[in-house]
Amino acid sequence: MAESLREARARQIDARLAELTPDPKVELDFEDAWQLLIATILAAQSTDKLVNTVTPVLFRRWPTPAALGAAAQEEVEEVVHSTGFFRNKAKAVIAASKKLAEDFGGVVPRDIDEVVTLPGVARKTANVVLGSAYGIASGVVVDTHVTRVSQRLGLTAETNAVKIERDLCALLPRDRWIGAGHRLVLHGRYVCKAKKPLCTECVLADLCPSRASDA
DNA sequence: ATCCCGAGGG
DNA sequence: CCCTCTGGAT
Structure with a gap:
């Protein structure tokens, strides 16, 4: 009974x-x-x-998972680094592409349990990709924004991302999972900010146990 | 100067 | 659980 109230609120x-x-x-x-x-x-x-700057260069030079998976790490690092920074991600994108080419025929699998076997990919990334590219509701995206927002709103008492995701999935109908994840991320990024949350502009203020009384 | 994403490893 | 990666943001 309390559960249905929590669902209604969510x-x-x-x-x-x-x-x-x-x-x-x-x-x-x-x-x-x-x-x-x-x-x-x-x-x-x-x-x-920055990502939108790097990727055109990256995908022009290595247009497929097989190509990028076979690329020399130094070359990918060079491209990534010259366009921006995060050179340490070169290894991850190569490894993920390589496994994708070798084990999955170059196609991102539609099963999240398979997606997360790719190096550098855990549930957050997998949920984003499956939701946005395939429209598959594999779960609810949980990043630091979603974590913070969910905690402040009292939707979860957990701190672990997997447990938070479980709570959110239980509270929301599956056909809302993809959209809700997006919305919570954006709300956390622009309104329910870590530092100075904009409670006076927040459309959820009257539903939020954590709202700043004065801010 | 300090804090920070998300994944992986100890 | 804590730590590291890396450079941008604050």
Whole structure:
């Protein structure tokens, strides 16, 4: 019974956010699942604009998982580093592409349990890719933004990302998982910020146990 | 000067 | 659980 109340509240929260941003804008927009995967791996450590600068160069030179998987690490590092920074991600994108080419025929699998076997890919990245590239609701994206927002709103008491995801999945209908993840990320990034949350501008303020009383 | 993403490893 | 990676943001 208490559970249904929590579900109702979670749905209300997501509905509010959906009203605000019905169609969450995605900074990284790749139709190709492999390209989105690589971009998402890179994005974990950098800014979206920077990733959008690097990837055209990267994919022109190594257009397929097999090509990138067979690339020399120094060359990929050079491209990545010359365009921006995060040279340490070169190894990860090569390794993930290599395994994709060798074990999955160059196609990102549709099963998250298989996706997370790729080096450098865990649930967060896998959920982003499956949701955005295939429209598969494999779970709810949980990054630091979603973690913080969910905790503040009292949607979860957990600190572990896997447990938080389990809570969110239990509270929301599956057909909302992909969108809710996007919305929570954006809300955390622009409104429910770690430092100075903009509670006065927050559409969820009246539902939030953590809202700043004065801010 | 300090904090920080997300993944992997100890 | 804690630590590292790397350079940008604050």
